[in-house]
Amino acid sequence: MLFDEMNKNDQLVIGDKSFSSRLFTGTGKFNDQQTMVAALKASQSELVTMALKRVDMQHRDDDILAPLIKNGMKLLPNTSGARNAKEAVFAAELAREALQTNWVKLEIHPDPKYLLPDPIETLKAAEMLANKGFIVLPYVHADPVLCKHLEAAGCAAVMPLGAPIGSNKGIKTADFLEIIIEQANIPVIVDAGLGSPSHAALAMEMGADAVLVNTAIAVAGNPIAMSEAFAKAVQAGRQAYLAGLGGQSTQAIASSPLTAFLEASL
Amino acid sequence: MKIHVNEQTLELAENSNIEQLLIYLDKPLMGSAIAVNQEIISRSHWADTILNEGDNISLFQAIAGG
Numbered sequence: 001m002l003f004d005e006m007n008k009n010d011q012l013v014i015g016d017k018s019f020s021s022r023l024f025t026g027t028g029k030f031n032d033q034q035t036m037v038a039a040l041k042a043s044q045s046e047l048v049t050m051a052l053k054r055v056d057m058q059h060r061d062d063d064i065l066a067p068l069i070k071n072g073m074k075l076l077p078n079t080s081g082a083r084n085a086k087e088a089v090f091a092a093e094l095a096r097e098a099l100q101t102n103w104v105k106l107e108i109h110p111d112p113k114y115l116l117p118d119p120i121e122t123l124k125a126a127e128m129l130a131n132k133g134f135i136v137l138p139y140v141h142a143d144p145v146l147c148k149h150l151e152a153a154g155c156a157a158v159m160p161l162g163a164p165i166g167s168n169k170g171i172k173t174a175d176f177l178e179i180i181i182e183q184a185n186i187p188v189i190v191d192a193g194l195g196s197p198s199h200a201a202l203a204m205e206m207g208a209d210a211v212l213v214n215t216a217i218a219v220a221g222n223p224i225a226m227s228e229a230f231a232k233a234v235q236a237g238r239q240a241y242l243a244g245l246g247g248q249s250t251q252a253i254a255s256s257p258l259t260a261f262l263e264a265s266l
Numbered sequence: 267m268k269i270h271v272n273e274q275t276l277e278l279a280e281n282s283n284i285e286q287l288l289i290y291l292d293k294p295l296m297g298s299a300i301a302v303n304q305e306i307i308s309r310s311h312w313a314d315t316i317l318n319e320g321d322n323i324s325l326f327q328a329i330a331g332g
Contacts (some may be wrong), residue, residue: 026330026332027330027331028332029330030330049331049332050328050329050331051328051330052299052326052327052329053326053329054272054324054326055272055298055325055326055327056272057271057291060292063297064268064328064330065296065297075328077296077328078331078332080332081323090306091308094301094306094326095309095328096297097299097300097308097309098299098327098328099297100309165332166332214332215332226327
Protein backbone atom coordinates (compact mmCIF):
# COMPACT_ATOMS: atom_id res chain seq x y z
CA MET A 1 0.00 0.00 0.00
CA LEU A 2 1.27 3.47 -0.84
CA PHE A 3 2.00 5.55 2.23
CA ASP A 4 -0.37 8.30 1.11
CA GLU A 5 -3.15 5.75 1.17
CA MET A 6 -1.95 4.30 4.46
CA ASN A 7 -1.66 7.79 5.87
CA LYS A 8 -5.26 8.66 5.08
CA ASN A 9 -6.50 5.94 7.40
CA ASP A 10 -3.89 6.67 10.04
CA GLN A 11 -5.94 8.89 12.31
CA LEU A 12 -5.03 9.69 15.86
CA VAL A 13 -8.04 9.56 18.15
CA ILE A 14 -8.00 11.42 21.45
CA GLY A 15 -11.19 11.61 23.45
CA ASP A 16 -13.98 12.56 21.05
CA LYS A 17 -11.77 13.92 18.29
CA SER A 18 -9.62 12.44 15.55
CA PHE A 19 -6.57 14.08 14.01
CA SER A 20 -4.81 13.65 10.67
CA SER A 21 -1.74 15.56 11.79
CA ARG A 22 0.36 14.19 14.61
CA LEU A 23 2.18 17.46 15.10
CA PHE A 24 0.58 19.60 17.80
CA THR A 25 1.87 23.11 18.26
CA GLY A 26 2.00 25.88 20.82
CA THR A 27 1.20 29.52 20.21
CA GLY A 28 3.77 31.06 22.59
CA LYS A 29 6.98 32.99 21.95
CA PHE A 30 6.34 34.05 18.34
CA ASN A 31 7.58 37.52 17.44
CA ASP A 32 4.25 38.60 16.06
CA GLN A 33 0.79 37.25 15.45
CA GLN A 34 1.09 37.14 11.68
CA THR A 35 4.15 34.89 11.86
CA MET A 36 2.44 32.69 14.44
CA VAL A 37 -0.62 32.12 12.28
CA ALA A 38 1.46 31.49 9.15
CA ALA A 39 3.73 29.06 11.01
CA LEU A 40 0.82 27.15 12.53
CA LYS A 41 -0.81 26.88 9.12
CA ALA A 42 2.43 25.60 7.63
CA SER A 43 2.64 22.99 10.38
CA GLN A 44 -0.80 21.61 9.36
CA SER A 45 -1.36 21.23 13.07
CA GLU A 46 -4.96 20.63 14.12
CA LEU A 47 -4.47 21.14 17.85
CA VAL A 48 -2.82 24.25 19.26
CA THR A 49 -2.20 25.17 22.86
CA MET A 50 -3.07 28.44 24.54
CA ALA A 51 -2.61 29.88 27.99
CA LEU A 52 -4.87 31.96 30.20
CA LYS A 53 -3.90 35.03 32.14
CA ARG A 54 -5.40 37.58 34.43
CA VAL A 55 -6.19 40.58 32.26
CA ASP A 56 -3.95 43.60 32.60
CA MET A 57 -6.48 46.44 32.75
CA GLN A 58 -3.99 48.94 31.33
CA HIS A 59 -3.22 47.04 28.13
CA ARG A 60 -5.23 45.46 25.41
CA ASP A 61 -3.92 42.10 24.23
CA ASP A 62 -4.07 41.04 20.60
CA ASP A 63 -6.99 38.85 19.72
CA ILE A 64 -5.18 35.70 18.66
CA LEU A 65 -8.26 33.51 18.86
CA ALA A 66 -10.08 34.57 15.72
CA PRO A 67 -7.37 33.55 13.21
CA LEU A 68 -6.85 30.19 14.94
CA ILE A 69 -10.54 29.35 14.89
CA LYS A 70 -10.84 30.57 11.30
CA ASN A 71 -8.14 28.10 10.28
CA GLY A 72 -10.01 25.21 11.86
CA MET A 73 -7.55 24.59 14.68
CA LYS A 74 -8.79 22.97 17.84
CA LEU A 75 -7.72 24.89 20.91
CA LEU A 76 -6.08 23.21 23.87
CA PRO A 77 -5.90 25.56 26.85
CA ASN A 78 -3.19 24.86 29.38
CA THR A 79 -3.12 25.46 33.12
CA SER A 80 0.30 27.10 33.07
CA GLY A 81 0.80 29.26 36.14
CA ALA A 82 -0.99 26.83 38.43
CA ARG A 83 1.21 25.77 41.35
CA ASN A 84 -1.01 23.05 42.76
CA ALA A 85 -4.03 20.88 41.96
CA LYS A 86 -6.56 23.37 43.30
CA GLU A 87 -5.23 26.20 41.16
CA ALA A 88 -5.04 23.92 38.12
CA VAL A 89 -8.69 22.92 38.48
CA PHE A 90 -9.67 26.58 38.80
CA ALA A 91 -7.58 27.43 35.70
CA ALA A 92 -9.17 24.57 33.74
CA GLU A 93 -12.65 25.74 34.67
CA LEU A 94 -11.82 29.30 33.62
CA ALA A 95 -10.33 28.03 30.35
CA ARG A 96 -13.46 26.00 29.69
CA GLU A 97 -15.50 29.19 29.89
CA ALA A 98 -13.02 31.30 27.93
CA LEU A 99 -12.55 28.88 25.06
CA GLN A 100 -15.71 26.82 25.32
CA THR A 101 -13.84 23.53 25.39
CA ASN A 102 -13.59 20.78 27.97
CA TRP A 103 -10.11 19.86 26.71
CA VAL A 104 -7.24 20.86 28.95
CA LYS A 105 -3.48 20.46 28.94
CA LEU A 106 -2.87 19.98 32.62
CA GLU A 107 0.45 21.45 33.65
CA ILE A 108 1.57 22.17 37.18
CA HIS A 109 5.16 23.29 37.47
CA PRO A 110 5.80 25.35 40.59
CA ASP A 111 9.57 25.70 40.06
CA PRO A 112 10.30 28.44 37.51
CA LYS A 113 13.90 27.38 36.90
CA TYR A 114 13.30 23.97 35.33
CA LEU A 115 9.51 24.04 34.97
CA LEU A 116 9.39 20.37 35.86
CA PRO A 117 5.89 19.06 36.45
CA ASP A 118 4.78 18.24 40.00
CA PRO A 119 3.67 14.58 39.79
CA ILE A 120 1.65 14.50 43.00
CA GLU A 121 -0.40 17.62 42.32
CA THR A 122 -0.79 16.63 38.65
CA LEU A 123 -2.28 13.24 39.53
CA LYS A 124 -4.60 14.85 42.08
CA ALA A 125 -5.78 17.45 39.57
CA ALA A 126 -6.14 14.85 36.80
CA GLU A 127 -8.51 12.79 38.94
CA MET A 128 -10.58 15.83 39.84
CA LEU A 129 -10.77 17.14 36.27
CA ALA A 130 -11.59 13.75 34.73
CA ASN A 131 -14.42 13.41 37.25
CA LYS A 132 -15.70 16.82 36.19
CA GLY A 133 -15.88 15.66 32.57
CA PHE A 134 -12.72 17.26 31.21
CA ILE A 135 -10.64 15.68 28.46
CA VAL A 136 -7.36 15.77 30.38
CA LEU A 137 -3.93 15.73 28.73
CA PRO A 138 -1.38 15.97 31.54
CA TYR A 139 2.17 17.24 31.03
CA VAL A 140 4.40 14.95 33.07
CA HIS A 141 7.92 13.72 33.52
CA ALA A 142 8.71 10.58 31.54
CA ASP A 143 7.65 8.40 34.45
CA PRO A 144 6.03 5.14 33.34
CA VAL A 145 4.41 4.44 36.72
CA LEU A 146 2.88 7.91 36.92
CA CYS A 147 1.61 7.59 33.34
CA LYS A 148 -0.23 4.38 34.25
CA HIS A 149 -1.78 6.11 37.28
CA LEU A 150 -2.90 8.99 35.04
CA GLU A 151 -4.40 6.52 32.59
CA ALA A 152 -6.31 4.86 35.42
CA ALA A 153 -7.46 8.30 36.58
CA GLY A 154 -9.23 8.76 33.26
CA CYS A 155 -6.82 10.95 31.28
CA ALA A 156 -7.35 10.99 27.52
CA ALA A 157 -3.62 10.98 26.76
CA VAL A 158 -0.31 11.53 28.53
CA MET A 159 2.28 14.13 27.58
CA PRO A 160 5.68 13.06 28.90
CA LEU A 161 8.62 15.41 28.39
CA GLY A 162 11.71 14.87 26.30
CA ALA A 163 13.65 17.57 28.14
CA PRO A 164 12.75 20.72 30.12
CA ILE A 165 10.30 23.12 28.47
CA GLY A 166 11.92 25.42 25.93
CA SER A 167 15.35 23.82 26.35
CA ASN A 168 15.53 22.45 22.75
CA LYS A 169 17.70 19.63 24.11
CA GLY A 170 15.81 16.82 22.42
CA ILE A 171 14.85 13.44 23.81
CA LYS A 172 16.82 12.98 27.00
CA THR A 173 14.27 10.56 28.40
CA ALA A 174 14.29 8.02 25.56
CA ASP A 175 14.53 4.83 27.62
CA PHE A 176 11.59 5.83 29.79
CA LEU A 177 9.50 7.10 26.90
CA GLU A 178 9.90 3.65 25.34
CA ILE A 179 8.47 2.03 28.45
CA ILE A 180 5.60 4.53 28.58
CA ILE A 181 4.78 3.91 24.91
CA GLU A 182 4.95 0.15 25.39
CA GLN A 183 2.61 0.19 28.38
CA ALA A 184 0.11 2.89 27.47
CA ASN A 185 -3.43 2.19 26.37
CA ILE A 186 -3.99 5.89 25.70
CA PRO A 187 -2.11 8.12 23.24
CA VAL A 188 1.38 9.25 24.22
CA ILE A 189 2.31 12.76 23.09
CA VAL A 190 5.95 13.68 23.58
CA ASP A 191 5.95 17.24 24.80
CA ALA A 192 8.67 19.71 25.72
CA GLY A 193 12.32 19.86 24.80
CA LEU A 194 12.05 18.84 21.15
CA GLY A 195 14.49 21.26 19.54
CA SER A 196 14.82 20.06 15.97
CA PRO A 197 12.87 18.07 13.40
CA SER A 198 15.17 15.08 13.95
CA HIS A 199 14.09 14.99 17.62
CA ALA A 200 10.46 14.91 16.54
CA ALA A 201 11.15 12.21 13.96
CA LEU A 202 12.91 10.12 16.62
CA ALA A 203 9.94 10.39 18.96
CA MET A 204 7.62 9.24 16.19
CA GLU A 205 9.96 6.38 15.18
CA MET A 206 9.85 5.25 18.81
CA GLY A 207 6.10 4.93 18.49
CA ALA A 208 4.88 8.13 20.10
CA ASP A 209 1.36 8.94 18.89
CA ALA A 210 2.11 12.64 18.45
CA VAL A 211 4.50 15.39 19.48
CA LEU A 212 3.92 18.91 20.72
CA VAL A 213 6.35 21.58 19.57
CA ASN A 214 6.38 25.27 20.39
CA THR A 215 9.72 26.91 21.18
CA ALA A 216 11.73 25.20 18.43
CA ILE A 217 9.36 26.61 15.81
CA ALA A 218 8.66 29.98 17.38
CA VAL A 219 12.30 30.97 17.95
CA ALA A 220 13.66 29.56 14.67
CA GLY A 221 15.30 31.93 12.19
CA ASN A 222 12.36 31.30 9.90
CA PRO A 223 9.46 29.90 11.94
CA ILE A 224 7.31 29.17 8.89
CA ALA A 225 9.99 27.10 7.15
CA MET A 226 10.81 25.36 10.45
CA SER A 227 7.16 24.52 10.90
CA GLU A 228 7.12 22.75 7.54
CA ALA A 229 10.32 20.93 8.44
CA PHE A 230 8.72 19.64 11.66
CA ALA A 231 5.62 18.55 9.76
CA LYS A 232 7.75 16.52 7.34
CA ALA A 233 9.82 15.03 10.16
CA VAL A 234 6.73 13.93 12.07
CA GLN A 235 5.30 12.32 8.93
CA ALA A 236 8.60 10.60 8.15
CA GLY A 237 8.98 9.34 11.71
CA ARG A 238 5.43 8.03 11.74
CA GLN A 239 5.88 6.33 8.38
CA ALA A 240 9.10 4.70 9.59
CA TYR A 241 7.34 3.45 12.71
CA LEU A 242 4.48 1.99 10.68
CA ALA A 243 6.89 0.50 8.17
CA GLY A 244 8.73 -1.30 10.97
CA LEU A 245 12.34 -0.38 11.64
CA GLY A 246 15.06 -2.98 11.12
CA GLY A 247 16.77 -4.28 14.23
CA GLN A 248 20.19 -3.15 15.40
CA SER A 249 23.23 -5.31 15.93
CA THR A 250 26.78 -4.67 17.17
CA GLN A 251 28.39 -6.75 14.47
CA ALA A 252 28.26 -5.91 10.77
CA ILE A 253 25.80 -7.76 8.62
CA ALA A 254 26.73 -7.57 4.96
CA SER A 255 24.36 -5.85 2.57
CA SER A 256 26.13 -7.32 -0.47
CA PRO A 257 27.00 -10.98 -1.04
CA LEU A 258 30.56 -11.60 0.18
CA THR A 259 31.73 -13.62 -2.79
CA ALA A 260 35.44 -13.86 -3.42
CA PHE A 261 35.28 -13.00 -7.12
CA LEU A 262 37.88 -10.21 -6.89
CA GLU A 263 40.45 -12.57 -5.41
CA ALA A 264 39.57 -15.26 -7.88
CA SER A 265 40.25 -12.98 -10.84
CA LEU A 266 43.83 -12.31 -9.76
CA MET B 267 -21.65 51.72 42.38
CA LYS B 268 -18.04 50.71 42.94
CA ILE B 269 -16.71 47.30 41.93
CA HIS B 270 -13.19 45.88 41.82
CA VAL B 271 -11.88 44.31 38.61
CA ASN B 272 -8.46 42.66 38.90
CA GLU B 273 -7.62 44.85 41.90
CA GLN B 274 -8.67 48.04 40.14
CA THR B 275 -11.68 49.96 41.42
CA LEU B 276 -14.25 51.02 38.85
CA GLU B 277 -17.44 53.06 38.92
CA LEU B 278 -20.20 51.18 37.13
CA ALA B 279 -23.90 51.92 36.57
CA GLU B 280 -26.29 50.25 39.04
CA ASN B 281 -27.75 46.92 37.91
CA SER B 282 -25.05 46.32 35.30
CA ASN B 283 -24.54 42.71 34.26
CA ILE B 284 -21.31 40.94 33.30
CA GLU B 285 -21.83 41.31 29.58
CA GLN B 286 -22.26 45.06 30.01
CA LEU B 287 -19.09 45.20 32.13
CA LEU B 288 -17.03 43.53 29.38
CA ILE B 289 -18.41 45.89 26.77
CA TYR B 290 -17.71 48.85 29.07
CA LEU B 291 -14.11 47.62 29.52
CA ASP B 292 -13.78 47.05 25.77
CA LYS B 293 -12.73 43.44 26.36
CA PRO B 294 -13.57 40.67 23.88
CA LEU B 295 -16.40 38.34 24.91
CA MET B 296 -14.80 35.34 23.18
CA GLY B 297 -11.68 34.18 24.98
CA SER B 298 -12.65 35.78 28.29
CA ALA B 299 -13.56 34.15 31.58
CA ILE B 300 -14.96 35.80 34.68
CA ALA B 301 -15.11 35.00 38.36
CA VAL B 302 -17.24 37.09 40.70
CA ASN B 303 -16.10 36.83 44.32
CA GLN B 304 -14.03 33.74 43.39
CA GLU B 305 -16.98 31.99 41.74
CA ILE B 306 -16.68 31.32 38.01
CA ILE B 307 -19.72 32.54 36.12
CA SER B 308 -20.67 30.47 33.10
CA ARG B 309 -20.86 32.38 29.82
CA SER B 310 -24.54 31.51 29.50
CA HIS B 311 -25.22 33.53 32.68
CA TRP B 312 -23.24 36.65 31.82
CA ALA B 313 -26.29 38.56 30.65
CA ASP B 314 -28.40 37.70 33.70
CA THR B 315 -25.75 38.04 36.41
CA ILE B 316 -26.25 41.46 37.97
CA LEU B 317 -23.21 42.92 39.70
CA ASN B 318 -23.40 44.40 43.19
CA GLU B 319 -21.57 47.14 45.04
CA GLY B 320 -18.17 45.94 46.25
CA ASP B 321 -18.03 42.81 44.06
CA ASN B 322 -14.55 41.46 43.44
CA ILE B 323 -14.26 40.51 39.81
CA SER B 324 -11.43 38.51 38.30
CA LEU B 325 -11.15 38.79 34.56
CA PHE B 326 -9.08 36.33 32.55
CA GLN B 327 -8.25 36.13 28.89
CA ALA B 328 -6.84 33.48 26.55
CA ILE B 329 -3.35 34.38 25.36
CA ALA B 330 -0.54 32.72 23.41
CA GLY B 331 1.17 29.88 25.25
CA GLY B 332 2.74 26.47 24.88
